[in-house]
Amino acid sequence: MSELKQALHERRFVCVLEVIPQQSPARWSALEKVVQRGHLSGWPLLPAFADRVGAHSDLSPLDGAGELGHPASSLLHFSGKDRERADLLRQMASMKARGLTQLLLLSGDSLPGHHPGQAPVRYLESVPALQIAREYCPDWLLGAALNPFKYREEEAGAQYLKAQTKLLAGADFLTLQLGFDATKHIEAQAWMRAQVRTKPMLACVMRLTARRAAVLQDVPGIIITESMRELLAREEQLSPAYASARSMERLALQIVGLQLMGYAGIHLSGVHTLDELLSLEQAISEQRNSISSLSDWRERWQASWQLSGLPPVGFVPEAAVRETGQPDVAASRRERLRYTLLSSVHRLFFSRRGWLGRAFAWGVTRPLWKAGSAATVLHAVERVVKRPLFGCDTCGRCRLQDTLYVCPETCPKGLANGPCGGTHLNRCEFGDRECVHSVKYRIAKSANQLPVLAHTLIPCVEAAHRYRSSWPEWFEPEAPTSER
Template sequence: MSKLKQALNERRFVCVLEVVPQQSPVRLIALEQIVQRGHLAGWPLLPAFADRVGLHSDLSPLEGAGALGDPASSLLHFSGKDRGRADLLLQMESMKARGLEQLLLLSGDRLPGHHPDQAPVRYLESVPALQIAREHCPDWLLGAALNPFKYREEEGGAQYLKGQKKLLAGADFFTLQLGFDTAKHIEAQTWMRAQVRMKPMLACVMRLSDKRAAVLQTVPGIVITESTRELLGREQQVSQAYASARSLERLALQIVGLQLMGYAGVHVCGVHTLDELLSLEQAIAEQRESMSSLTDWIERWHASWQMLGAPEVCFVPAIGAWEMGQSNVAATPRERLRYALLSTVHGQFFSRTGWLSRTLGWSMRRPFWKVGVAADALHAVERTVKRPLVGCDTCGSCRLQETLYVCPETCPKGLANGPCGGTQLNRCEFADRECVHSVKYRIAKSANQLPVLAQTLIPCIEAGNRHRSSWPEWFEPKDSTPGR
């Protein structure tokens, strides 16, 4: 059994060190020293190899693990951006051959150079990826991501609803997005404790300098407020040594606090050498020795973000303040009308029950609609009808009933099961639109359909099945359509 799986089963705090695999002999030597040490402040320490987060020249997670001799404790990431089922299965087969059985499944952030108005880039999102991985390797340790650092009801509510889907799909643990808002860390724990399938969670942490904060402000899903930047900048003005000492103290303090909150461990980013690790270990020891309770920790955490003459640091965006449990949004009249009309049309033509739907179904099941000129004509008709109404891209397996008639093809990533972690105050990671899953949340809430967003697992669309009519498949007997 791997270190991570054993620690999670035994409820022992664990540290995962994120590695961006690079073709750098110096980095490799430093990483080997860390991995050989195998612990941080008495806690198990294991490497996690990131996927597609850096330069195109970076190594894949498999190559990164291979450079270290494939340690069995390795946690490999799989990013679904511009990938499908076959890519996931190929990585899993290679992992099995090397004795690696731990996988963190992520939809992935924006593919560099991808613009929504150009050719679409589709993602194997985490929910179906979890189902695929669980089906093929039922005994593997599978993780998923959760981003609780959301400050609008729609994006926050949708994030937790998708988290429930990930639990249903087979996630063994969650790794949180990087964040510094203690209230949101506690909120995520509260949410997890309310779940039937309660699972351990790791919190992502990083030593935050002024330079890193400037970079992180551009990373989708990470919240760095201006007051945070102001404090870090003032510390840097005092001296580099002063700023470095303060950032190390806060990282150690945050790790200790997360353990007190009940987190199963931390996912540490930005530690690259054994010296950095040892400095962090010493700082953690100092914090643990002088800490008696979570209340004590919260006071010290807030004090660590104060400086004479600097404004008070607030981790909440200036125009956002939603917390789990608050409920004050509803669909607009236009959104409600659109949902009512489309659901009525669906009931008449695609319910498979009324005479009109049964007649259409009988027609659509004729074999000639599936090949040749007739198939092309039917595809053109469906696209002509549905594209102006819902933005349809004729994926070949319509999911509108399961997505409150908000077409998932209008999401730049093509996500159907819920939002990615990259939204900010309801805005899409691509910044050119409101997140379609925020719209879907409002409609579901107004239509009393929120359980659909938590319980309906929508399978992925295979690339070869796209750009054809979905109507013949829709009317096939249910047991002959996988995933329906």
């Protein structure tokens, strides 16, 4: 059993150190000393290698682990952006050859240069990726992500619904997005405790400085409010040494608080040298010795974000604060009418029991349509019918019934099981539309279909299936269907 797997099984707090595998000999030399130390404040310290978060010239997670001698404790990330099943299986085969058995599966932030109006880029979603990985290596330690730092009902609800599907798909643990709102950390723990089978959760943490805050405010899914930036900038103006000490104090304090909340560990970013690690260890010791309860911690946490002459820091986006107290969301009349109409049409034409469905099935499953120009014509007909209604891109395996007739192909990443972590107040990470999964959530809530979203695992669309009609396959006796 791997060290991380054993620590999670024994409920021992653990520190996972995220490494961005850059091509820098000096960086690797410094990191080697950190990893060789092997612990932080008595907790196991284990390396994790990020995937596709930096420049194109960065190393792969596997090559990054190789720079440190492929330690068996390594947790490798796999980002699904612009990836297919074959890419995941290749990485897993290479990992298996090197004795590495721990994988964190992520859909990933937007691919640099990906513009939705141009050629589509499809992402191997974390839910089917978990299913693929679990089938290929049943005994591996598999993780997935959860972003609880959402402040509209639709995007928050959709995040937790998708997290449920990740657990169903085989996730052994969840890692939270980087965030600083303790209320949301507590909310995520309460959600997990309400699950039938609870799983350990890690929380991402980072030492936040004014410079990092300026960078992170543009990272999808990370909330850095104006009041947070103002406080960090004022501390830097007072004294760089003072700002450095305060940022280290807050990092140590957050880690202590997360342990009190019941988190299984932390996913630590931004620590690159042994001196930084030792400074953090000293700060943790000071905080841990002076805090006796979670309520004590909350007072200390709030005080750490206060500075004379500045208003109290808020962790909630201002636009979300203004909407506090508004009634629960519901689908609009148009959304409800559209769902009712389309579900009725679906039952008529795609039921295998009704006479109209049987007639349609007989027509589209004739051998005539299987290949050649006839197959091209059928594909064109389906596209002409469905694109104006749904934004359909004829993926070849229609999933509309499982997505409440909100086509997943209208998501710039092609995600079907739920949103990525990059939404902001219901807006898509790309900023050009409302997240389709927020729309889907509203419809599901109004139609009493939320449990369907929580318990339906929608498979990925293989590249070879795309751009052909999905109608013949729908009526095949053993056609692949969503797992419920």
